[in-house]
Amino acid sequence: MPSVLPEGQPAPSDGSLPEQALSELPLRPLGIYIHVPFCTTRCGYCDFNTYTAAELGTEPGASRAGYIDAAIHELALAARVLGRDVPAVSTIFVGGGTPTVLPPDDLGRLITAVRDHFGLAPDAEVTTESNPESIDSAGLHRLRELGFNRISFGMQSVVPHVLATLDRTHPPGRPLRAVAEAKAAGFTNTSIDLIYGTPGESAADWVESLDAALGASPEHISAYALIVEEGTRLAARIRRGELPSPDEDDLADKYLIADERLNAAGLAAYEVSNWSRSAATRCRHNLGYWRSHHWWGIGPGAHSHVGGVRWWNLKHPQAYASRLASGQSPAQARELLSAEQRRVERILLELRLADGLSTSLLTTTEQSRLVDLLARRLAVIEDGMLILTRDGRLLADGVIRDLLD
Numbered sequence: 001m002p003s004v005l006p007e008g009q010p011a012p013s014d015g016s017l018p019e020q021a022l023s024e025l026p027l028r029p030l031g032i033y034i035h036v037p038f039c040t041t042r043c044g045y046c047d048f049n050t051y052t053a054a055e056l057g058t059e060p061g062a063s064r065a066g067y068i069d070a071a072i073h074e075l076a077l078a079a080r081v082l083g084r085d086v087p088a089v090s091t092i093f094v095g096g097g098t099p100t101v102l103p104p105d106d107l108g109r110l111i112t113a114v115r116d117h118f119g120l121a122p123d124a125e126v127t128t129e130s131n132p133e134s135i136d137s138a139g140l141h142r143l144r145e146l147g148f149n150r151i152s153f154g155m156q157s158v159v160p161h162v163l164a165t166l167d168r169t170h171p172p173g174r175p176l177r178a179v180a181e182a183k184a185a186g187f188t189n190t191s192i193d194l195i196y197g198t199p200g201e202s203a204a205d206w207v208e209s210l211d212a213a214l215g216a217s218p219e220h221i222s223a224y225a226l227i228v229e230e231g232t233r234l235a236a237r238i239r240r241g242e243l244p245s246p247d248e249d250d251l252a253d254k255y256l257i258a259d260e261r262l263n264a265a266g267l268a269a270y271e272v273s274n275w276s277r278s279a280a281t282r283c284r285h286n287l288g289y290w291r292s293h294h295w296w297g298i299g300p301g302a303h304s305h306v307g308g309v310r311w312w313n314l315k316h317p318q319a320y321a322s323r324l325a326s327g328q329s330p331a332q333a334r335e336l337l338s339a340e341q342r343r344v345e346r347i348l349l350e351l352r353l354a355d356g357l358s359t360s361l362l363t364t365t366e367q368s369r370l371v372d373l374l375a376r377r378l379a380v381i382e383d384g385m386l387i388l389t390r391d392g393r394l395l396a397d398g399v400i401r402d403l404l405d
């Protein structure tokens with residue numbers, strides 16, 4: 001959840017949604033994202049909507065202690081707005097920020113509130129993100145007892161100089177121990193986040209990080225090319241010439257290294273940046289975003305989508321909490337997507353998935369552009385689905401542009 005919000009049109013103060021959007025509720029699963037906007041320190045590359053204790057100060061409504069109450073308030077509002085036709089929630093994803101700076105029992109209150117307000121499907125996927133240094137074995141046991149069944153650790157790298165450039169504070173071996181502790185606590189669905197292309201990272205450094213991550217045997221790995229976000233410390237250091245910019249060719253080489261090594265270890269890409277050991281351990285919550293399901297994003301700056309209506313909340317935790325305290329929706333603005341916007345969005349998202357995009361979604365002109373993509377071996381068509389090859393995934397943004405232009 002990058003911190004710059006789009007503009008959009010005004011959102012109703014009671015959070016209400018058009019009948020047309022509500023009528024689509026029974027047609028697709030509903031996921032709940034809950035943003036925890038707190039971190040102990042800010043990493044120099046990170047643009048997410050998150051705050052250290054010093055940045056938040058002591059103003060009322062902005063404290064970590066009161067945050068869960070505000071989030072539960074928004075859950076109650078969501079249940080009122082969605083009404084009786086709402087399906088039981090199929091996925092919960094508590095993300096950040098660093099959710100595990102809050103005590104496990106606080107995070108457990110969120111699950112209870114979702115269950116009370118919406119009902120939780122018996123096979124629901126319930127994930128929390130975690131920074132490996134922010135949780136210990138007892139905390140992991142408690143999270144599991146409280147109902148979390150998936151955990152995603154931010155590891156990024158195992159190489160000390162890369163971690164230092166990224167401002168990561170954990171000792172290099174901590175994420176791997178955290179995965180082992182999570183497994184011992186009963187988590188059968190663990191994930192690790194990695195970043196490649198950090199200035200100064202060699203190909204050998206990247207292989208070392210991949211192999212270390214694989215050594216922990218997680219069920220899932222996300223590997224992201226480092227994005228230099230405007231306004232971050234990393235961007236300033238690059239501008240001043242202290243660090244080189246990530247290099248496109250280096251990023252491409254590292255993507256191919258990742259895909260080969262992860263495949264060899266039994267993890268297959270099911271989305272451009274996400275690899276899973278089996279279909280059952282793909283992140284169902286994120287698949288909901290890519291497949292245009294319904295999701296309600298709880299928390300400051302969180303985005304939501306229900307039946308073609310997209311909206312996003314006020315960014316600052318204090319503004320967010322005070323809106324809810326006055327009985328109003330914390331939404332800042334919203335967009336009502338046209339049928340054509342929804343179609344284009346599906347192309348943008350579904351083409352990134354290994355399951356591919358139904359060619360029936362494409363116009364005649366777009367279909368005529370497929371010949372070139374297929375000839376360049378950037379994609380194949382199987383059973384009416386357009387599927388990117390490894391080279392196509394590497395150039396995914398360009399392929400999608402070529403298809404839509």
Ligand SMILES: C[S@@+](CC[C@H](N)C(=O)[O-])C[C@H]1O[C@@H](n2cnc3c(N)ncnc32)[C@H](O)[C@@H]1O
Nearest residue numbers: 045046048096097098129154193224225226227
């Ligand atoms: C926003 S973080 C939240 C989880 C947790 N706080 C952490 O850092 O591990 C989720 C993931 O986004 C990725 N990420 C954040 N900023 C990024 C950037 N500028 N470029 C690439 N990946 C980034 C990192 O891999 C991170 O683990």
Ligand code: SF4
Nearest residue numbers: 039042043046096097
């Ligand atoms: S810990 Fe995660 S969310 Fe927090 S600043 Fe670092 S990358 Fe961003």
